[in-house]
Amino acid sequence: MNAILTLTNVTKSFQHKTAVNNVSFSIGQGEVVAILGPNGAGKTTTISMILGLLKPTAGEIRLFNLEPHEKQVREKIGTMLQEVSVMTGLKVREILQLIRSYYPKPLDLEELINLTGLTEQDLKTRAEKLSGGQKRRLSFALALAGNPELIIFDEPTVGMDITSRNRFWHTVRALTEQGKTIIFSTHYLQEADDAADRIFLFKDGSIVADGTPQQIKARISKQSVSFIVDPELSLEKLYLHSEIDDIYRKDNRVYVQSTNTDRVLELIFQEKIGARDIQIERGKLEEAFEQLTGNDKEAI
Ligand SMILES: Nc1ncnc2c1ncn2[C@@H]1O[C@H](COP(=O)(O)OP(=O)(O)OP(=O)(O)O)[C@@H](O)[C@H]1O
Ligand SMILES: [Mg+2]
Known part of the structure; x- marks a missing residue:
């Protein structure tokens, strides 16, 4: 397996709390991994460290054989965070153009629109005026803007209606067929069962199960x-x-x-x-x- 992401004994402690406790795993190219676990289990903290937004207290993270914060790594990663925040004052189309311009090989704007289901109306709207679900769609488009190899979603479908959710998973399937590597956290277990080939189950900052959905179900x-x-x-x-x-x-x-x-x-x-x-x-x-x-x- 060609590992593109490796965590080795990664721990993250805040003042009074060990949010992630000695976690190790490797993810190969093309894998679709779901991160599951109860509230506060350490999912977002782990994702934030992979993205270079938080520094581990101990342990090592390697992405494409580099450190998470390096520029070459950032160009290969797309992400949609749990807390969606959008740039204010710009129209959706302008934001997409701007973010695309940061990447060496961005996705074609038309393709981006097709993949994410943004409408003509959305494109003309200022980001701050979008509804919650429309903001998620924009955030999805921004995650894909740089045509990333690794895409990380933290609870991507929260607040999406059924049509948007179906469309989202349809697009994710298309991306996996292109060989993209995808990591997502979710509280909808059916999504993990349907979309992931591998599940990490987090509890109290540790991984208590790592396997295919079938393997994890077989552990009952x-x-x-x-x-x-x-x-x-x-x-x-x-x-x-x-x-x-x-x-x-x-x-x-x-x-x-x-x-x-x-x-x-x-x-x-x-x-x-x-x-x-x-x-x-x-x-x-x-x-x-x-x-x-x-x-x-x-x-x-
Ligand atoms: N900046 C911080 N300072 C202090 N404690 C934090 C901080 N960020 C997270 N924590 C704590 O670390 C633990 C793990 O939080 P994390 O956000 O990773 O959980 P999660 O698995 O993503 O949960 P959820 O399903 O609710 O999103 C929680 O107990 C949380 O209170
Ligand atoms: Mg979280």
Whole structure:
């Protein structure tokens, strides 16, 4: 893997708080990484250090084999921050032109408009008069203006309506197809599940899980097999097997919880209970998130 970003034992302490605690990871070119974690977990602080906006208290960050604040690095990165602030007094088109002029190989203005869904009306409007969602769109356009190789978004879709959100992810997919590397934080777990090939789960300044969405979901200790069965049928036979942790009925289906779903399937056939429409419940990212970021130490 050709790593374009590496954090080695990175820590950031504020006066009374260690916001990021000894974090290490590498991201390869073309990866799409989602950063998840509860409020205050250290996502924005990590992103700010990668962008060179905050200096780590300890540890090292390398981007394209350089330090984050170097000019060659800045030219290759685009970003959309959690707090959107826009330049006042200029029209959107003027701001786009201005920011494009800072980069050696900016994206074509037309392409920028197409990718981000800015309208003719938006372009004529002064930035401070845009609505919250329109400001996000401008901020997205500014992130892409320099045709960056690495794009970092901190909670990009907050405040976007459904159409804008769909458009945003559509564009992100197009960018990944061009081989761009993308890092984004989000509280919408479905977005991480849909868009990311890798998830970092932050808790209290540390990474408690790093893997594909599938791998992280697989870390939920209890999976289940569900099926439809004659409601009169007693399921006592299944209870006798120690591999089964719990059995419950929900919405006309029976759920059998176990860490070993293969074994549950065997038992269902072995005990001839006449189960129909059998499904293996792989677990949801929400459940993994709750388990891995909750206070349940055993889950981690
Ligand atoms: N400038 C600062 N001074 C002091 N403490 C800070 C500062 N910036 C962040 N923190 C603290 O560091 C911790 C991590 O904050 P950070 O903004 O990185 O969290 P986050 O994961 O981005 O949360 P959210 O999901 O709410 O955006 C929090 O406890 C926060 O209060
Ligand atoms: Mg944040």
